[in-house]
Amino acid sequence: MLTYEIIITDCNKCAGRQRQGRRQNEKERTMKMEKLGRNDHCWCGSGKKYKQCHEAFDEKIHHFELEGHMVPTHEMIKNPQQIAGIRESGRINTLVLDYVAEHIREGMTTAEIDRLVDTKTRELGGIPAPLGYEGFPKSVCTSINNQVCHGIPSETDVLKDGDIINVDVSTIYNGYYGDSSRMFCIGNVKEENLRLVRVAKECMEKGIEQVKPWRFLGDMADAVNRHAKENGYSVVIDIGGHGVGLEFHEDPFVSYVAPAGTEMLMVPGMIFTIEPMINMGTADIYVDDSNGWTIYTEDGKPSAQWETMVLVTEDGCEILAH
């Protein structure tokens, strides 16, 4: 599931708040680093002395910070125990989407998809994260055709022949969060919409290829945006992905339109979503005032989105949920 609730009220303000949040975190990080002695226990919880654990790692990050780059806070860097927990939650999330893939069909209501997700998640020992999140009324987001994201399952929305739908599943398992989404094509989908769904998946995959330590989130965004543009599509600017794992939505904000070499430095232990929304027409969107959630394309043309949750590793990335 996407973030950020503030975007729903005012996109420009949201971007401002995001940046402000980052500056605050940078300040906190610097303060913590000053307090930690070389012989103190490392901040990561390993029990090792700082000088034998993350000191060199922090110095490397600090070097990028001095060059003017945005860098992650310690809170964004998960330790092995947390990663193991988040990996399990991601595994459950993927299984729930596999279950949806087996059962989704023409004539089904989106409320039925909601029940499938809720039942399967609980059967696997998890809790659906969207339910009650910021007041969201259902256990999954279902977004059809010109709905970009945050569609609310309903007894009156019936899947028709030719529909394309995003099903966005998020799970809490033992307190850890998993998050991913997929597109499903219902019956005979027309060629131009099939192409949109395929290219949206390729955009995500090209983004994932760029997730490597000591590179930038902008490198990933640039790969996504470039592929969308080459195919005549646009990428939604006002909504992005997010850090995830200990909370449903964590920093950083993840853009899919930023230039290469910009945005936050990626380091091992960071976990976030790659979930670009690809529009057939313009990137402009609006929120449904009647429910305060569902995002639509301004021009009424279709939108497609795939979402993967990734962990930055020492030499690339690991997919934690898809």
Ligand SMILES: [Zn+2]
């Ligand atoms: Zn450490």
